[in-house]
Amino acid sequence: MDNERRKFLKIAGISALAGIGAPAIAKLTSTAAIAAGTEGHAAGDAPHAEEAASGKQYGMVIDMRKFIERPELLDQAIAACALAHNIPEFPPDKKKSDIKWIWKTPFENAFTEESATHLSKTIEEAQFPVLCNHCAHPSCVRVCPTKATFKQKDNGIVAMDYHRCIGCRFCMAACPYGARSFNWEDPRPYVKTINPDFPTRMRGVVEKCNFCGERLALGLQPACVEACKGSGAMVFGDINDEKSEVRQVLAKEFTIQRKPSAGTKPSVFYIV
Amino acid sequence: MIEKTLKGKPAYWIWLAFLGVFIAIGAACYIRQYLFGLALTGMSREVSWGLYISQFTFLVGVAAGGLMLVLPYYIHDYKAFGKLTILGEFLAIAAIIMCLMFIMADLGQPLRGLNMIIHPTPNSMLFWDMVVLLGYLSLNVLCGWVILTAERKEVAPPKWIYFFVYTSIPFAVSIHTVTAMLYCGLPGRHSWLSAIIAPRFLASAFAAGPSLIVLACLIMKRVAHFDAGKKALDKLSTIIMYAAIINTFFVILEFFVGYYSNVPGEIHTLQYLFFGLTEHGHTYNNLVPFMWMFVFLNFAGLGLFAYLKFKEGSDMLLGAACIMIFLALWIDKGLGFVLGGFVPTMLGEVVEYYPTANEVGITLGIWATGFFLVTVLYKIAVGVEHEIE
Ligand code: SF4
Ligand code: SF4
Ligand code: SF4
Numbered sequence: 001m002d003n004e005r006r007k008f009l010k011i012a013g014i015s016a017l018a019g020i021g022a023p024a025i026a027k028l029t030s031t032a033a034i035a036a037g038t039e040g041h042a043a044g045d046a047p048h049a050e051e052a053a054s055g056k057q058y059g060m061v062i063d064m065r066k067f068i069e070r071p072e073l074l075d076q077a078i079a080a081c082a083l084a085h086n087i088p089e090f091p092p093d094k095k096k097s098d099i100k101w102i103w104k105t106p107f108e109n110a111f112t113e114e115s116a117t118h119l120s121k122t123i124e125e126a127q128f129p130v131l132c133n134h135c136a137h138p139s140c141v142r143v144c145p146t147k148a149t150f151k152q153k154d155n156g157i158v159a160m161d162y163h164r165c166i167g168c169r170f171c172m173a174a175c176p177y178g179a180r181s182f183n184w185e186d187p188r189p190y191v192k193t194i195n196p197d198f199p200t201r202m203r204g205v206v207e208k209c210n211f212c213g214e215r216l217a218l219g220l221q222p223a224c225v226e227a228c229k230g231s232g233a234m235v236f237g238d239i240n241d242e243k244s245e246v247r248q249v250l251a252k253e254f255t256i257q258r259k260p261s262a263g264t265k266p267s268v269f270y271i272v
Numbered sequence: 273m274i275e276k277t278l279k280g281k282p283a284y285w286i287w288l289a290f291l292g293v294f295i296a297i298g299a300a301c302y303i304r305q306y307l308f309g310l311a312l313t314g315m316s317r318e319v320s321w322g323l324y325i326s327q328f329t330f331l332v333g334v335a336a337g338g339l340m341l342v343l344p345y346y347i348h349d350y351k352a353f354g355k356l357t358i359l360g361e362f363l364a365i366a367a368i369i370m371c372l373m374f375i376m377a378d379l380g381q382p383l384r385g386l387n388m389i390i391h392p393t394p395n396s397m398l399f400w401d402m403v404v405l406l407g408y409l410s411l412n413v414l415c416g417w418v419i420l421t422a423e424r425k426e427v428a429p430p431k432w433i434y435f436f437v438y439t440s441i442p443f444a445v446s447i448h449t450v451t452a453m454l455y456c457g458l459p460g461r462h463s464w465l466s467a468i469i470a471p472r473f474l475a476s477a478f479a480a481g482p483s484l485i486v487l488a489c490l491i492m493k494r495v496a497h498f499d500a501g502k503k504a505l506d507k508l509s510t511i512i513m514y515a516a517i518i519n520t521f522f523v524i525l526e527f528f529v530g531y532y533s534n535v536p537g538e539i540h541t542l543q544y545l546f547f548g549l550t551e552h553g554h555t556y557n558n559l560v561p562f563m564w565m566f567v568f569l570n571f572a573g574l575g576l577f578a579y580l581k582f583k584e585g586s587d588m589l590l591g592a593a594c595i596m597i598f599l600a601l602w603i604d605k606g607l608g609f610v611l612g613g614f615v616p617t618m619l620g621e622v623v624e625y626y627p628t629a630n631e632v633g634i635t636l637g638i639w640a641t642g643f644f645l646v647t648v649l650y651k652i653a654v655g656v657e658h659e660i661e
Binding site for chain 1: 308309310314315316317318320321379380381384385387388391393395396398399402454455458460461613614617618619621
C-alpha cells in the first residue's frame with residue numbers, strides 16, 4: 001500500500017469517527033463552532049456558519065501548477081473517470097449528445113467571473129479541469145422536483161438517483177457551472193469498455209460527477225485523483241476537517257473557486 | 273352539451289380535419305421521439321430547453337389571459353363581458369392542456385412524471401407550478417361547465433360556484449407568477465435573474481390571451497353568427513393595448529439596465545437576441561431576425577390599436593392588430609425569452625439551437641390539438657348561446 005493511500009484511509013477513518021460523534025459535539029459546542037467557523041466575518045455569514053462547521057463535506061483542491069507542468073495528467077484523470085463511470089464517447093456528428101463529468105476548458109470559460117484581460121501566456125494556454133463542485137448550497141438540488149438529485153448528509157456529495165429522475169432538466173438550467181449532462185439518447189452503444197461495477201444509464205436522465213461515492217465507500221480515492229497520484233495535482237478530502245490534507249493545502253495556498261457570486265459555495269478549489 | 277360538437281357546417285368539419293392532419297403528424301413524430309429519445313430534437317447539453325418549454329411558458333400566459341374577462345365581469349360587474357367570460361375560461365382549459373402536453377413532450381422519462389406527486393418537493397418551483405396549473409385547470413373546467421349549464425337552463429348559476437370563480441382569479445395570477453419563478457430564481461442565468469420577469473410575464477399574458485379571444489370573436493361573428501358586441505371588443509382592445517404597452521416598457525427597462533450599467537452578464541443575452549454575439553470571430557445571430565420582427569409587429573400592432581381608438585375601423589383592421597400583437601408576444605416569450613436565456617452558456621460560450629423537423633412536428637401537433645379543443649369548446653359555448661336566443 002502506498003503512502004498517499006494509507007494517509008487517505010487514515011483520514012477517512014478519523015472523519016468517520018468524527019461523523020459518529022458529531023451530533024453530540026455539535027450540541028455541546030454549537031455556539032463556539034459558529035464563532036470559530038466564521039473567521040472574522042461574523043454577522044454576514046452567521047446563517048451559513050453552523051452548517052459549514054458541522055458534518056463532512058468532501059472537496060478537492062486542483063493545483064494548476066502541476067497540471068501545467070504535466071498536461072498529460074489531466075488526460076489520464078479524464079480517462080480514468082470515463083472508464084470508472086461508463087461515460088459514453090459520441091462521434092463528432094453527435095457532439096450534441098455529449099456527456100461530461102470532468103473535462104478541459106480554458107481559463108476564461110472555467111472562471112467566467114475573473115478578468116481574462118492580459119492573462120499570462122501560460123494561463124491563457126492552459127487547460128483547466130472542470131467538474132461538479134458538490135456545492136454546499138447546490139441550486140440543482142433546490143430546483144429538482146423529485147429529489148432525484150440530493151445532497152448526501154453524511155459526506156456532502158451531491159448525488160443522483162438515476163431511477164427517480166424524470167428528465168425535466170430543471171437542474172441543468174439551475175447549475176451555474178454547466179456541470180450536468182443529459183442522456184439525449186441511449187448511451188450504452190457508445191461506452192467503449194463497460195465497467196460492470198458501475199451502472200450504465202438509460203436515456204432520458206441527467207448525470208454528473210459523483211465524487212466517486214462508490215469508490216469512497218470502499219476506502220479508495222476518486223478515480224481522477226488516483227490517476228494523478230503522487231503529483232499532488234488533485235487533493236481530495238473533507239474540507240470541514242481541519243486536519244485533513246485538503247485543509248492543510250487550503251491553509252497554505254491561495255485558491256479560487258468558480259463563480260462564488262452564485263452563492264452555491266463550491267467545494268472544488270483551484271490553485272492558479 | 274357535448275352533442276353540440278357533432279353538428280356543424282362543412283367548414284367546421286374541414287377545419288377540424290385540417291387540424292386533425294397536424295395532430296396525426298405530431299403524434300407520429302412523438303412516437304419517434306418516445307422510441308429514440310430527445311436526441312431527435314435540436315437541444316443539447318448547452319441549450320437544454322428548447323421549443324417545448326418555450327411554448328409551455330408562452331401558453332401559461334395565454335391561459336392566464338382569460339383573467340382579463342373574468343375579473344372585470346365578476347369583480348367590477350362589467351356587464352358587456354357577460355357573454356365572453358366563458359370564452360376566457362374555455363381558452364384557459366385548452367391552453368393548460370397544451371402546457372401539460374408540452375411538458376410531457378419535454379420529459380426524458382415521461383412515464384415517471386408521477387414522481388413529482390409521489391415525491392413532492394416543495395422547494396422546487398416546478399412542483400408548485402404543477403400544483404397551480406392543475407388547480408387552475410380544474411377551476412376553469414368546473415366554473416365553465418356549471419355556469420354554461422345554468423345559462424342553458426336559463427337560471428342563475430348556483431351561489432356556491434362564485435366561491436370557485438373568485439378563487440380562480442388569484443390562481444390565474446399565480447400560474448404565471450410561478451412559471452416566472454422557474455426562471456428568475458436561478459443563479460448564473462443573468463437574463464432570467466431579474467425581478468421584473470413575473471410582472472413582464474403577466475403584462476404580456478394580459479395582451480396575448482385577450483388578443484386571441486378578440487380574434488376568435490371576429491371569426492365566430494362571420495362563421496357562427498356570434499356577436500360579442502362592439503362595447504366588449506372595444507374594451508378588450510383597450511386592455512390589450514395597455515398590457516402590450518406595459519410589456520414594451522418592461523423590455524425597454526431591461527435594455528436600460530443592461531446597456532447603461534454596462535455589466536457584461538446583463539448585456540450578453542440582449543446582445544445575442546437583437547444584434548448577435550461574436551465569439552472567436554464568429555457571430556451567432558440566428559434569433560436576430562425574429563427579435564426585430566417582434567419589435568416591428570409590436571409597434572405596428574400598437575399603432576394600429578391606437579388608430580382604431582380615434583377612427584372607426586373595420587373588423588379586418590382590429591383582427592390584424594390582434595394578430596400582430598399575438599405574434600409579437602409569441603416571439604418575445606415563446607422564442608426569445610427561453611432560448612436567449614441559454615446564451616451565453618454557463619461557461620461563457622455561445623451555442624445556438626436549431627429545432628429539428630421532428631421537434632417542429634410535435635410542436636405543431638400540440639398547437640393543432642389546442643386549436644381543436646378551442647374550436648370544439650367554443651362551438652359548445654356558441655351553441656348554448658344560440659339555443660337561449
Ligand atoms: S456544481 Fe452544479 S451540479 Fe454540482 S452541486 Fe453545484 S449546482 Fe449542483
Ligand atoms: S432532470 Fe432529473 S435530477 Fe434534474 S431536476 Fe429533473 S428530475 Fe431532478
Ligand atoms: S471525482 Fe470521480 S466522478 Fe468526479 S470527476 Fe473525478 S473520477 Fe469522475
